[in-house]
Amino acid sequence: MIVNAFTRFFIADIYKGTQNAMTLKEYITRKNSNLTTPDVFDEQNLYILLKVIGFAIMMYCMYGARCFIIQFTFFCRVLRNASFIWNERFRNHLMKENPNPDDQTRVRLDMMLLTQDHLILVQLFKMTESLFCVALQWFYAFQVITVTLAMYGFALITGVMSCQKFWGLVEDHNCSETSDRLNDWGNNVELYSFERPNVDPSIRKVGDSLTYLLIFVQSFTTLFIITHAGAAAHEEAMRGWQILRRNSFMTAANVFDRNFVHSLIISFARNNPMQISAGGYFVVNKRLLIEIILATMVYFITLLQFRPGQINMTAMCNGKALDSSLIGDDT
Template identity: 25%
Template sequence: MAKDSLKTTEGGKTSIGHPAPVDPSIFATTATASEITWRKSGVASITAEEPKMKPNENEKKLLAEKVYRCFTPYIIFGYAFLRFPLQGSATAQGYIFHYNKKSIPAIGFIITSTIVAVTAALFFMNTIGSALDYPPIHPNPPNDSSRIIRTGNYRFEELYILRRNIIPLIMLISSLCHATVGSWQFFKMRHFAASYFTFWTEIVEIINIDVAEGVKRYMTIVLSCYGGFLVIFFVVCAMGFAPVASGGPAILGMLCVRCFYPRIHTHSNFWVLRGFGGFLFFYILICSKTFILLFVLICRLLRNSFAVWNTRLQRVLLKGGSNETKNCNPAYLSLTLIFRHKGEDKFRSSEKIVDRTEFSLLFKDHVCILDLLEGADALFANIIESYYASQVAKLSDRVHYNKMNLTTIYRQICSIIFEVYYFYRSQGSEEFQGARRLDGLIITLYLIHSLAILVVVSLAAAEVGEVAMDGLAVLRQRGMMGSMSDDELYFVMPWLHYCRYFSLDKGFLVTIVGTVFSYFIILLQFSPSLIITKSIDPRVGAYNTSILIRQVEETQELFSKLKVGY
């Protein structure tokens, strides 16, 4: 879908065009030629005409206000971390979103996106340089050792540090890739995003639909849980609670400046760089999830939109609907029918809104909702693709790392038995000495966070398609489908498909789990070596290893006896 596919309909309202593979003649009984303008490019522009009997204007504005308020928790979160460049405001015409390049949110977003992009470039360049030893590290200490705190083979010390922190390294690679792609995609689509979010506040007035039920509360809970994880994760990393918590910031600092000073890990003030790397590591993790959380918000709105339309269709086909819903406000009707509120309908209003249940209005409303679906597809396609690609690689490596005794197993991949097994090994194995025993707790915290976000995102997207398919089930039950072609069926089978590469449904989530499990089996067959405690290379002696770990990681001495390789 092109970025400039936003169009203006009658009355100054914004509309989003979407591909329409269906011949409009099949809907001759529901829409006239004057109501649908088909362009040569195959894009439909639907004019959602106002009904002859106008509803209460104050109640229509209330619908738009509720949608606008749904964005409030995310806007606060985005502004706090300078990750949302748009501004929202209430005007005489309604609620709008706009992009102002001179505003603080826009400037902050550009600065933070630049920091992420530069960090990613330096990180990947120095990662390759470390693998190729370029620029080379002098194998022996120089004569002037005023800035060197010990002796050793610098090249093998560097390799030992990287291998010891291989899982934080993988986490950084995936997070940097996803954060960079997300920042670029949203910046590129910034004007489209502003128009798309504004269209949400306008379309609820046009088609008289309430989509905000429970969305603000849901997003508040999700963002609060995510914020709680960030606070805990930041505290444990700042405290040096476990080697894996301080090793991640250390290698991020190393791989950001290696091209300028290859022996940076030997510097006496390395702790300053490690502290800076900790803040940067923490911020990159936030940047990699910000737009995924925005996607969840849009999915909840889409889900409610299709639910309302489905119930209106059912009311028409069932000649007035059931006793449960016939007296309900049409704007809130589906949320009563689908989610089965008990007792008196809490959304019932004394002022009735005009019921848009004519076939012509149903068709136009459905196309408007499809516009919203296509807009979400265009805005989040690259972001979602990069997220799932990084999750498959990242989660697979973490599962293998669990086998190497540094994390816990994903329950969806293996079983809770492996978690118990890992806990037993981490407490009793000789590889885990002193503070290294706490590595499992830190990685477990991060894995729970990753699993929760993966499930929330996947189910939110799957619910959109499932609720949309309920409308198809209604049509089939009433015998209205008849003999329809594949293109016609596609029109009434909307999914979030993302550039036609895949459709987000629960089957896709199962496919991801199967892919991760298959990759896990392959890794077990090859069993690549991970040196996480002791050095097997004589060029990094035991004495130097102990000092090296304390110099680079500086984990707090939570145990009285810290052995070599803690």
């Protein structure tokens, strides 16, 4: 979005009261009438070139930044599978199942081996958290920003928030007139457009709406996948604690079995719950997804209150924040 914004900035000049954007060729000609522009500055050719460059930069930044976080999902699946195997081995030990070399859940059923493997599993959780804590902090921070801005961009382009009503919470009696003026103004906004400068405003509006909607869906889907992977590893690891709590002492037949149960209880208690956090700032579990949704809605409503992008800087310098041509003049 940043690359596209700069692309639009260099191709089109936004100014009040103008229905069509000033192309780069017209801008250069106006600045210096003696300067001749080659064919490469043709509006459509230059725009396509800049869009291709911007697309390449965006793809590189997007997938280059996510290659590291994608590894997080792989490690979470490894932790989940390792926890599942240990839980089944522990259950088979309590049920006095016979060892079977062909079944990975029925090998290494000795008490000492189970305790050692659980300590290794705990260390794997800690090392995964230490490795990805910084990446998780930056990933969730930028994903929340991306989702919020995508929602606001969609509302700005489609005119959803032009009418001063938002789910019945705020109502303006002059809503229809204000909405019409803001929609007319929004159709001429070139800075937010992902289409060619000379495209029809209605087509540009549909294209931009789909673009912001795609960014929102893609970002939120990525958030869900990463969060679900961490939550699945946490839930599977803590399932072993439930098995230990419900069945361990019932099957302890001698002092060695009781000492084994006590060792596992201490191990679980020192690392309870077994989960992955971003340096202690937040924990990757299912509750995190609800917190992200609530935080995103708060930021989105805050943007609706201030309406960045609908502020006229000239009017602000004169003491008026919003463009009088958009909201009307009461005087």
